[in-house]
Amino acid sequence: xxxxxxxxxxxxxxxxxxxxxxxxxxxxxxxxxxxxxxxxxxxxxxxxxxxxxxxxxxxxxxxxxxxxxxxxxxxxxxxxxxxxxxxxxxxxxxxxxxxxxxxxxxxxxxxxxxxxxxxxxxxxxxxxxxxxxxxxxxxxxxxxxxxxxxxxxxxxxxxxxxxxxxxxxxxxxxxxxxxxxxxxxxxxxxxxxxxxxxxxxxxxxxxxxxxxxxxxxxxxxxxxxxxxxxxxxxxxxxxx
Numbered sequence: 001x002x003x004x005x006x007x008x009x010x011x012x013x014x015x016x017x018x019x020x021x022x023x024x025x026x027x028x029x030x031x032x033x034x035x036x037x038x039x040x041x042x043x044x045x046x047x048x049x050x051x052x053x054x055x056x057x058x059x060x061x062x063x064x065x066x067x068x069x070x071x072x073x074x075x076x077x078x079x080x081x082x083x084x085x086x087x088x089x090x091x092x093x094x095x096x097x098x099x100x101x102x103x104x105x106x107x108x109x110x111x112x113x114x115x116x117x118x119x120x121x122x123x124x125x126x127x128x129x130x131x132x133x134x135x136x137x138x139x140x141x142x143x144x145x146x147x148x149x150x151x152x153x154x155x156x157x158x159x160x161x162x163x164x165x166x167x168x169x170x171x172x173x174x175x176x177x178x179x180x181x182x183x184x185x186x187x188x189x190x191x192x193x194x195x196x197x198x199x200x201x202x203x204x205x206x207x208x209x210x211x212x213x214x215x216x217x218x219x220x221x222x223x224x225x226x227x228x229x230x231x232x233x234x235x236x237x238x239x240x
Contacts, residue, residue: 093127094126094127094128094238095125095126095127095128096124096125096126096127096128096132096236096237096238097124097125097126098122098123098124098134098234098236099122099123099124100120100122100234101120101121101122101123102120105118105119105120105215106118107215107217110217110218110219110223111160111218111219112160112161112218112219112220112221112223113160113161114160114218115158115159115160115183115187115216115217115218116216116217116218117182117183117187117214117215117216117217118214118215119182119212119213119214119215120212120213121210121211121212121213122134122200122210122211122213122234123208123209123210123211124200124202124206124209124211124236125206125207125208125209126202126205126206126238127205128205128238128239128240129204129205130203130204130238130239130240131201131202131203131204131205131206131238131239132201132202132206132236132237132238132239133198133200133201133236133237133239134198134199134200134201134211134234134235134236134237135175135196135197135198135199135234135235135237136167136176136192136196136197136199136232136233136234136235137192137193137194137195137196137197137232137233137235138192138193138194138230138231138232138233139194139230139231139232139233140194140230141165141230142165142217142228142229142230143228143229143230144224144226144227144228145226145227146226148223148224148226148228149228150163150164150165150217150219150223150228151163151164151165152164152165152166152191152192153165153166153189153190153191153216154191156177156188156189156190157187157188157189158187158189158216158217158218159218160218161218161220161221162218162220163218163219163220163223164189164216164217164218165189165215165216165217165218166187166189166190166191166192166215166216166217167189167190167191167192167199167213167214167215167216167232168182168187168188168189168190168213168214168216169199169200169211169212169213169214170182170211170212170213170214171199171200171201171211173201174197174198174199174200174201175190175197175198175199176190176192176197176198176199177189177190179214182212182214182216183214183216187214187216189214189216192232196235199211199213199234201239203239
């Protein structure tokens with residue numbers, strides 16, 4: 001009877017020992033597992049503890065969140081600005097949008113008796129804390145298909161009875177002169193050239209910043225009849 005009882009005791013002991021070894025091996029494997037890995041030639045990062053953030057969305061909602069970070073938000077002094085946390089960084093990713101109110105301007109029939117003006121607006125949005133600038137450049141003078149052209153404005157204003165054409169901006173401090181009213185006569189205007197000239201700018205981030213561009217033209221009694229046109233290109237860039 002003693003021999004019969006001793007065998008189950010040894011079997012139970014062996015089974016218990018094997019179970020411990022299997023469980024220990026499983027735990028050790030878990031310790032070496034990583035939620036994600038980031039590596040380069042200089043480092044290997046197994047993961048971050050207690051920090052999460054990102055963008056989530058479905059057909060019914062859109063969510064961005066940050067959790068577990070230290071001091072999320074914007075901290076500034078006279079010498080620096082720190083943006084901490086996913087949402088803060090997402091908010092401060094440099095972006096710029098430029099929307100042109102119209103892609104064509106029709107001055108109609110020009111007259112030697114008055115100055116004809118037309119205008120359009122453009123709108124800039126940017127998250128750049130150092131702002132933006134918009135420049136304009138032309139592909140040549142306002143001209144007809146048979147080679148006649150309207151002279152560029154001279155003297156800073158387009159005057160009735162003179163063959164002149166020019167451009168003004170509602171913004172001050174630009175290469176192109178300011179004219180906040182776009183009329184009446186005389187109309188402030190600068191000659192548009194083949195070199196980039198600023199028409200709008202800001203030194204901070206802006207939302208819905210609008211600029212009005214004013215086109216003014218007049219002819220002399222001897223200006224040849226015809227249809228005159230040219231192309232202007234506006235370029236919006238961030239400043240750094």
